[in-house]
Amino acid sequence: MTTPYIDGAPETAATGPLIVSGLDGLRRAVGAQLGPTEWLQIDQARIDGFAAVTGDHQWIHVDPVRAASSPFGSTIAHGYLTLSLCNYFLPQLITVEEISMGINYGSDRVRFPAPVTVGSRVRGRGEILECTDVPGGVQAKIRITAEIEGSAKPGCVVETLNRWMA
Template structure:
């Protein structure tokens, strides 16, 4: 459930702090297969469990872009909006690193750190977040990124 809105000054005061942490999300083979079908990325390490068992990965893994795409659904559930804004848009990434493959059947969650909050124009605020996607039970994260969102009042 989304948090109540924060003022721009409250966001700025939170810079360097965790601003949201998602629930765990299961990344199972049907999700991976559906993503492969949508994107046309049918590499065997994603969609062929038998062949993938013989690979260095020892089984199928999620597409890196699937892991990245999930951020867009998790963020709005846990990141509070800016007071007075009506909608947020994905504005891009300053950096993305796919650190560790996500094995099929794993659970992941995203942790969002406030890194910036800048007024762009009247009714527009750009928020910058450090994002770490963790894999349950693993030390290394699946992904680390710096994500930009644009909050708009109209």
């Protein structure tokens, strides 16, 4: 697997994460297209586990028999489960080297255009939208899209705010 590096103009990561060198490399990466990641299958055990941790046991997520008669034909992943997978995809999309740490700072926009049905496969794609200097580091806004295999619409699109510190 080859991994693209950026030390000049943005490049598209075809396989593996885009690797940037330090905060200057991150600043130069604005506009870079990231991914896609490998596919991840969404099974009922993952959905049930998310329900157990969050306390969200709505039948459309955890009752396969009842959900079979729903408009979706099966259980669906929680929207926030799909959102949380965007953080799972992030290190598969970009690695920033020569920093002390990276932290999640928040999100500017989150949408769930299509339901993720049990048994679906999802993967991440990204784009570095902007970088802003913050005390001690750089804040990057990265749009992450959780694509659903075979679907014209994604399961989630989020503009994440991530901080990488010197």
